[in-house]
Amino acid sequence: MTTQHSAIEADRALKAKHRAMWAQGDYPSLAVELIPGLGAELVEACGVTPGRRVLDVGAGSGNAAIPAALAGADVIASDLTPELFEAGQRFAERQGARLTWQEADAEALPFGDAEFDTVLSCVGVMFAPHHQRAADELVRVCRPGGTIGLLNWTPQGFIGRMFAVMKPYAPPPPPGAQPPPLWGEESHVRELLGDRVTDVSTERRTVRVDLFSTPEAFRDYFKERYGPTITVYRNIAGDPERVAALDRDLADLARDADLGTGAGRTVLEWEYLLLTARRAA
Template sequence: MTTALDFDAVKTRQQVTWASGDYGAVAALIHPIAELLVTAADLSAGARVLDVATGSGNAAIAAARCGCVVTGVDYVPGLLERGRQRATAERLPVAFVAGDAEHLAHPDGTFDAVLSVVGVMFAPDQQRAAAELVRVCRPGGTVALASWTPQGFVGELFRTVARHVPPPPGLRAPVEWGDEARVRELLGGAVGDLRMVRRKFVFRFGTAEEFTDFFRVNYGPTVKAFEALPEERRPQLHADLVELARTHNRASDGTVRIPAEYLEVVAQRLADPA
């Protein structure tokens, strides 16, 4: 299904997308997801940890608080710089380096734990990205991921945007990383003790319009979707996102509380067969 895709071209567009807006502002909202994942991974002090598609460093910083030796890798320089600023402010020794989730520049088995929080899920070549996660993790080490689910709010947000600005034909949806069966396909026989738990993060805003405006200004995929549309079609996308937020709102006090489901995955890297 994906053999005709030019993955490099897709990644080039993705880099521009994630560099637009201010993903650091979005990451600041969802930082609790990283803290929960690091707790679930049960990292040891001194463990060598890699945070793949680190963005502004949520999982990297959470792991550094556990006394781990942490590297965060991403292909957006501005987000790496934001991560450095955060780690410096908290006096946490995190190494932030430029890199590609599909071509990690580390030898086999370098890390005791490999993490990614709503990051590696956006790599266009899912199978290659999954193989890289496993490759750089030592046998017996931990692979831990958090990914938005297809059925959850963010999955519906992506589908709403795609109705206005379709993704490249044949590109597998990032939210497939939030499907248990797909995770088993991707990680395959390389991991054991595979534990998957569906959790919810709650977005909190004053109004549905405030939510939509925040994502329109800060979240790269919606920033670029609005830019791709002719001026006269942008109000309809805005209205559809406002309606989506209202539909998923669970608050009864006049504000907005939107539960967004994600899949938490923790697995152990198996030894390579002899």
Template sequence: MWASGDYPSMVEAFLLPLGPHLAEAAGAGPGRRVLDVAAGTGNASIPAALRGADVVASDLTPELLEAGRARAQAAGVELDWVPADAENLPFADASFDVVMSAIGAMFTPHHERTAAEMARVCRPGGTVALLSWTPEGTIGALFRAIGPFAPAPPPGARPAPLWGSEDHVRELFGDTVTWSPMTRHTLDITAFPEREAIATHFIERYGPTIAARRNAAANGREADFDAALAGVFHDADLGGGGDSRYAFEYLLGVGTRS
């Protein structure tokens, strides 16, 4: 799913501020070995490396890792790129000082497995840091809107935006992580002057939207899907009749491995 469309271009278009925010909050820097889980194109990995950390970027989608390597080369930094399933990480226990994920781990089907793996590979006293879209924000609304059109999820899968709920994160990690107060922030988006442009952007480039729309088309519901998606961005538009403007809400959580 994540290899469909053009997710790397979405990162470049409006997602770039998220990576540096997480890398800084996680305390990535010299002398710290960092694992970025479900790293995609390295939106958080590359800023962590630029801050002097020893970084491993892991992701299940080889195409995203290839795009990340090109971005890292352009930025003039070196880091390791490792194909890996977030639910079964190929790393030893307690092998990282920082384990983080920026809108990545949240999209794994089985939340408990991913949380357990992130805690397992983080050393005691190390840092676990997460940045996830909230259920109440625009991306949460998008997933509610496209859910009825999407293919059936794997057995046991849970909705991705739950990772943006403080209670859910605390439940997932239990007593393995002691969290500092979690905070909500917004990513301000002004890259799409017309409301239709952002809907088209998601239809053409965002894997989950592409998969749901393809399934809708196979069932003769493509027009219904397009109307539902347009409704999400209509309701979220803060432009007040002028240029479209959006504020995508996300939860930032930073904790200490017990």
């Protein structure tokens, strides 16, 4: 009993840290400025139509949930970090979208079995620390014959490489936690979902990002707005040499990846995996 209680408390503490991580910075503005079209791509790939009951897992400020609602679906945007909902509600109101916002842990969704026609996640569920638990929940709440749609950064792409750059400076992951970019590996996601899904379709795509004038501007933008990057810098805040090293490493990452096609701009291509599947009967 003591061991079980300790595990429960450890999980609560971990989720509290994740919630706090995403509540800092300004992820809503980052999503709007850098990847505004990805949610709509996922919604289109999932074939969302009017009247469908849709759950967005790790919805953040509604990058996918709002386009699903605008397509006429009955949408719940769920996220571990409800602090993101205020911005999402403003975005939805400006676009005339109606949807429900609900706090929820991707590894223990507060919904019934087979409750949704479509369960999707746009660079959201990938940050749940225990991948199999999260995948089990995606499948559980999707009705037989319903659609599961996922859009996640790949390990080989720019964001996956950014996480690899930050890893030596980050606090050690808790036992059992897996790296988020693994959700961008087709073989990993297929293994997570197993024979509970059919008609799996995958495609690697890229989104072009040309907001930044210099590699250093990219670094500073993420230092100010992106929760995982802010957390890593806070971990090494007492060591100026390591802070300077991470500053160099992140700027060098963008410098090496720069396509060099923008006059006075740093032009980046961020790779992601788009996967759709049907829950087996």
